[in-house]
Amino acid sequence: MTQHDENRLREQIVVYGKSLFERGLTMGSSGNISVRTEDGGWLMTPTNACLGRLDPARISRLDREGCLLNGDKPTKESFLHMAMYAERPQSEAIVHLHSTHSVAVSCLPDIDTCDCIPPLTAYYVMRVGKLPLVPYHIPGDPTLGDAVGSLAGQHSAVLLANHGPVVAGKTLEAALYATEELEETAKLFLLLRGQNPRCLSPEQVADLEARFPRN
Numbered sequence: 461m462t463q464h465d466e467n468r469l470r471e472q473i474v475v476y477g478k479s480l481f482e483r484g485l486t487m488g489s490s491g492n493i494s495v496r497t498e499d500g501g502w503l504m505t506p507t508n509a510c511l512g513r514l515d516p517a518r519i520s521r522l523d524r525e526g527c528l529l530n531g532d533k534p535t536k537e538s539f540l541h542m543a544m545y546a547e548r549p550q551s552e553a554i555v556h557l558h559s560t561h562s563v564a565v566s567c568l569p570d571i572d573t574c575d576c577i578p579p580l581t582a583y584y585v586m587r588v589g590k591l592p593l594v595p596y597h598i599p600g601d602p603t604l605g606d607a608v609g610s611l612a613g614q615h616s617a618v619l620l621a622n623h624g625p626v627v628a629g630k631t632l633e634a635a636l637y638a639t640e641e642l643e644e645t646a647k648l649f650l651l652l653r654g655q656n657p658r659c660l661s662p663e664q665v666a667d668l669e670a671r672f673p674r675n
C-alpha cells in the first residue's frame with residue numbers, strides 16, 4: 461500500500477466518523493472504526509477518541525499481529541475487530557457504534573437472540589440479514605473476541621447485548637451503509653412493537669438473498 465493510499469484511507473475514516481457523529485449515530489467518545497490495510501494490518505480509531513473530531517495523523521496503524529506501528533493507542537475493542545476479520549477474509553472494514561435504537565433493541569428482554577430484528581424491509585435483508593445477540597461483556601473484555609469470532613463466519617453484523625452493533629463490510633462505505641440500515645430498522649422495529657407488523661415472508665427473504673448476496 462502506498463503512502464498515498466494509506467492517507468486516503470485515513471481521510472476516509474475521518475470523513476465518515478464526522479458524518480456519523482454529526483448525525484447523532486455516535487456520541488461522546490463511543491464507537492470505533494477499522495479498515496484492513498494491504499499488508500494484512502489495520503488502521504483503527506484511537507481509544508477515547510471522538511469519531512466527530514479525528515485527526516488523520518493520529519489514527520492507529522497496527523501490523524498483522526495487532527502491534528501498534530504508529531499513531532495513538534488503538535481502540536480497546538481492537539481484539540474484537542481482529543477476531544471478526546479473522547473469520548471474514550472478505551471484509552475490509554468494521555464499524556462499531558452505540559447508536560441509540562440498536563442499543564435499545566440490545567437491551568430488550570424478549571428478543572430472539574439468534575436474530576434480534578425480523579425482516580421488516582428489503583434493504584435490511586440486503587445489507588444486514590440475520591443479527592445474532594452476543595451476551596453482555598464489559599467493553600474491552602478480551603473474551604468478547606471469542607464470542608464475536610464464533611458468529612462472524614456466518615454473520616457480517618452482530619449485536620452486543622446492552623452495548624451496540626458491530627458491522628463488517630467489503631468496504632468502509634459498505635460497512636457504514638449496513639450500520640445505518642441496521643439503526644433505521646431498529647427504530648422501525650421499536651415503532652412497530654406490539655402492532656404485529658407484516659414481515660417479509662421466508663420466500664421473499666430467500667429471493668432477496670439470491671438476488672443481492674451479502675458478503
Ligand SMILES: O=C(CO)COP(=O)(O)O
Binds near residue numbers: 536
Ligand atoms: O465503543 C467503545 C467501547 O466499546 C469505545 O471504546 P474506545 O474509545 O476504546 O474505542
Ligand SMILES: [Zn+2]
Binds near residue numbers: 599
Ligand atoms: Zn462500544
